[in-house]
Amino acid sequence: MLGRTYDSEVCSIARSLEVIGERWTLLIIRNALFADVTRFGDFQRRLGIATNVLTARLDGLVAAGVMERSHTASSAEYLLTEKGRDLSGVLVALTDWGDRWAAPDGPPIIYRHGACEGAVHSGLTCDRCGARPDAVTASPGPGMPEERWMSGRQ
Amino acid sequence: MLGRTYDSEVCSIARSLEVIGERWTLLIIRNALFADVTRFGDFQRRLGIATNVLTARLDGLVAAGVMERSHTASSAEYLLTEKGRDLSGVLVALTDWGDRWAAPDGPPIIYRHGACEGAVHSGLTCDRCGARPDAVTASPGPGMPEERWMSGRQ
Numbered sequence: 001m002l003g004r005t006y007d008s009e010v011c012s013i014a015r016s017l018e019v020i021g022e023r024w025t026l027l028i029i030r031n032a033l034f035a036d037v038t039r040f041g042d043f044q045r046r047l048g049i050a051t052n053v054l055t056a057r058l059d060g061l062v063a064a065g066v067m068e069r070s071h072t073a074s075s076a077e078y079l080l081t082e083k084g085r086d087l088s089g090v091l092v093a094l095t096d097w098g099d100r101w102a103a104p105d106g107p108p109i110i111y112r113h114g115a116c117e118g119a120v121h122s123g124l125t126c127d128r129c130g131a132r133p134d135a136v137t138a139s140p141g142p143g144m145p146e147e148r149w150m151s152g153r154q
Numbered sequence: 155m156l157g158r159t160y161d162s163e164v165c166s167i168a169r170s171l172e173v174i175g176e177r178w179t180l181l182i183i184r185n186a187l188f189a190d191v192t193r194f195g196d197f198q199r200r201l202g203i204a205t206n207v208l209t210a211r212l213d214g215l216v217a218a219g220v221m222e223r224s225h226t227a228s229s230a231e232y233l234l235t236e237k238g239r240d241l242s243g244v245l246v247a248l249t250d251w252g253d254r255w256a257a258p259d260g261p262p263i264i265y266r267h268g269a270c271e272g273a274v275h276s277g278l279t280c281d282r283c284g285a286r287p288d289a290v291t292a293s294p295g296p297g298m299p300e301e302r303w304m305s306g307r308q
Contacts, residue, residue, distance in 0.1 A: 006181065008202055009181065010262045011181070011184070011249075011252075011262055011263065012248070012249045012250075012251075012252025012253045012256065012257050012261060012262060012263065013180060013181065013184055013245055013248045013249050013252060014181060014252075015252040015256035015257065016248040016249070016251050016252035016255075016256065017180060017181075017248070018256075019255075019256065021175070021177070021180075023175070026167060026171060026175075027160065027163065027165070027167065027168060027171075030165070030167055034290070034291070034292035035292065048162055065255075083255050086251060086254065086255070087251060088278065088290060089247045089250065089251065089276055089277060089278055090244070090247045090248055090251055091167055092247075092278055092290070093243045093244045093246075093247040093276060094166070094167045094170040094171070094244055095165075095166045095167050095170070096166075096243065097166075097170050097240060097241060097243065097244055098165075098166025098167060098168075098169040098170035099166045100240065101170075101173075101219075101237050101240070102166065102169035102170065102172075102173065103166050103169065103297050104297075105296065105297035106295055106296030106297040107166060107295035107296065107297050108164045108165055108166060108294070108295055108297040108298040109165065109166065109292050109293070109294065109295055109298065110292070110293050110294070110295040111290050111291070111292055112290065112291050112292075112293055113280035113282065113283065113285065113287040113289075113290065114287065114288075114289030114290065114291055115280075115283070115285070115287070115289070116280060116282050116283045116285075117282070118280040118281050118282025118283055119280070119281045119282070120278050120279070120280055120281070120287050120290050121278070121279060121281060122243055122247060122276060122277070122278055122279075123243060123276070123277065123279060124242065124243055124246055124274050124275070124276055125274070125275060125276075125277060126267035126269075126270060126272040126273070126274055127272050127273045127274070127275060128267065128270050128271070128272025128273070129267065129269070129270045129272055131267065131269070131270075133267040133268065133269070133274050134268070135267075135268030135269070136188070136242060136246070136265050136266065136267065136268065136274050137188070137265070137266050137268055138188035138189065138263050138264070138265055138266075139263070139264050139266055140262070140263065140264070141260055141261035141262055141263055141264040142259065142260030142261065143257050143258075143259035143260040143261050143262040144262040144263065
């Protein structure tokens with residue numbers, strides 16, 4: 001999206017940032033996911049951003065398959081796809097970090113489990129032992145070319 | 155950092171993005187956290203970015219308290235603070251999403267639990283019932299001014 005590419009990176013963080021790392025993009029997704037916003041005018045009113053910027057971001061999200069445009073009788077709606085809804089983990093992880101480190105008045109928003117109203121947080125889990133790991137190491141997976149890993153340029 | 159502000163937002167996602175949402179910033183933190191990179195020249199070699207951009211990003215991370223600069227006999231080192239290390243959850247959440255939606259050859263990197271070598275993933279958990287919630291709703295917390303919430307402009 002808009003020149004925000006990390007072409008030389010073989011990395012799922014870099015690939016994710018190419019799709020959702022543009023200014024305003026994650027806040028658009030936040031409003032779609034947690035405030036059920038679907039219409040251009042509602043995104044604009046809530047975010048207070050310029051029309052041309054919002055147009056570019058929504059077009060980019062549709063092109064990336066994160067949202068889809070649905071034309072109704074009165075206006076277009078922008079709806080998150082499964083790929084877009086799957087960003088809830090990223091948004092809650094960002095919220096948790098911001099709540100801990102950049103929320104002097106306490107959390108502005110609390111996420112709750114629809115079924116039981118309990119607070120929802122993001123965390124890491126080890127698939128094998130089930131622990132919340134304190135130390136995490138990175139090793140190459142099937143998508144990493146061997147020569148890249150050996151060169152140390154990941 | 156560098157004009158990347160969302161001043162009118164009362165939101166921990168927006169506050170987080172002000173610190174870590176700049177181009178390259180999360181990839182710098184990734185290299186510090188998972189590849190133990192500390193020196194300017196090593197960040198530059200691995201990321202292949204311009205000196206002036208890297209200088210600006212590292213200075214911004216130090217100013218934000220995410221890294222600290224440590225001068226040794228030979229050169230400066232950039233070390234993550236506790237605030238910086240606490241970004242591991244955000245980075246793994248971004249990785250998991252990228253692995254699912256933007257890694258046609260499979261995950262380039264697999265995170266492993268230092269103690270048992272099991273794969274580590276990010277996920278949401280309900281504090282009350284312990285379930286992995288499928289539906290999450292947002293409600294105002296102590297840091298949300300009431301008039302803001304009522305106006306619908308979060």
